Amino acid sequence: MHNWITTPITADLVRGAVELEPTETGVLPHRLPAWVRRQYDDPQLEMVESQPAGVRLAFGTRATAVELDTRPTKRVYTGAPPPPDGVYDVLVDGQLVDQATVTGGNVLTIDLATGATARQDGPAGTVRVAGLPDVSKTVEIWLPHTETTELVALRTDAPVEPAADQGRRTWLHHGSSISHGSNATSPTTTWVSRAASLAGVDVINLGFGGSALLQPFIARTMRDTPADLISVKLGINVVNADAMRRRAFVPAVHGFLDTIxxxxxxxxxxVVSPVLCPMHEDTPGPTMWDLDALARGELRFQATGDPADIPAGKLTLNLIREDLARIVADRADPNLHYLDGRELYGAGDNTEHPLPDDLHPDAETHQLMADRFTKLAFDGAFAS
Incomplete structure (x- = not known):
């Protein structure tokens, strides 16, 4: 029988979130601030910015048992198999010691054919961890990276305090769904989280699935967020959404970098350009769901643009890489660097690890990308 101590979940116990929103029963971590959320009316970005990629509770304690009540919001796609419950990674002094899931919670059903959504509210659940060593230690609970997670209550059998400052540098990263962690199996195995761990830095992950569109408010958020190292992985969502032509893309990138x-x-x-994505290397967007695959119960994507439109300014990944490399060179900024995303995942990798949905890497490839990014960025551009 534990003598539970309930500790309010406040900002000093949460890392990786830009803001905590009070709710009726707890707090909801956000990766964009409230002033940004008031500026847009985009259901996709609204959904993904509240999914806590890179967000974790971090506290010092002698507790041997921890309980965390949460209310997740899970996504279900009509016609597709339900995804597995999101995973919570529990670390003690930086080492993974347990994993857990929370059943129940809210369910957001999305009809990919029509775009219609329906929400069903559900109860909170509990992450339970026991058998921890009775010594002073740092406990981290990494939240499911693609599952909106309201934090309701934290209970321990010993007092907690904010985790001690270890003097680590802060790495601020922005990107698309691959940076967000699509197809990674748990929050510490996304390529961004793994790279941060390998490099010994604290990460703030502003990777937003389907939503890295050079929005000025994301640049302003990055401008105002303290950081020692910054990276931006740009381009794939601009093609996916067929969001702009080449003549608009180049000044938009300059403006984004100017604001930061x-x-x-x-x-x-x-500045990191897109990793290899064969269907969009020389074919413009937009990217659409493959409805024939969906009818078979598979989630896959397809390129629907016409290469004949390239002379009129439509963008492909090869054109975006060419523009990003030139932008970095033209700015003549000694602290600005360029990394071709194909050095993280390229043609040879696609043969061995094809993209399972034709757009996102698999879990093993996340680890490969993290290892390469650590060498190329933290031992390379960031070290110079």
Missing amino acids: REGHPTTPLL
Whole structure:
């Protein structure tokens, strides 16, 4: 029988979130601030920014048992198999010691053929961890990276305090669904989280599935967020959404970087172009769900643009890489660097690890990308 201590979940116990929103029963971590959320009316971005990729509770304690009540919001796609419950990774002094899931919670059903959504509210559940060593330690609970998670209550059998500052550098990263963690099996195995662990840095992950569209408010959020290292992985969602033509893309990238530089004038800043995606290398967007595959119970994507439209300004990944490399070179900023995304995942990798849905890498490839990014960025551009 445990003598439980309930500790309010406050910002000093949460890392990786930009803001905590009070709710009727707890707090909801956000990766974009409230002033941004008031500026847009985009259900996709609204959904993914509240999915806590890279967000974790971190506290010091002697507790041997921990309980965390949460209310998840799970996504279900009409006609497709339900995804598995999101995974919570529990680390003690940086080492994974347990994993857990929370059943129940809210369910958001999305009809990919029509775009219609329906929400069904459900109860909170509990993550339980026991048998921890009775010594002073740092406990981290990483939240499911693709499952919106309201934090309701934290209970332990010993007092907790905010995790001690270990003097680590803060890495601020922005990108698309691959950075968000699509197809990774748990929150610490996304390529971004794994790279942060390998490099010994604290990460703030502003990877937003389907939503890295050079929005000025994301640049302003990055401008205002303290960071020692910054990277932006740009381009794939611009093609996916067929969001802009080439003549608009180049000044939009310059403006995005200008805004970040207003708050971080000399911080090492790495621009990363898209990883290999064969269907969009030389074929423009938009990217659409493959409804024939969906009828078979599979989630796959297809390119629906016409290469004949390229002379009129339609974008492909090869064109985006060409523009990003030129932008970085033209800016003549000694602390601005460029990384071709195909160095993280390229043609040879696609042969051995094909994209399972034709757009996102598999779980093993997340680890491969993390290992390569650590060497190329933290031992390369960020080290110079």
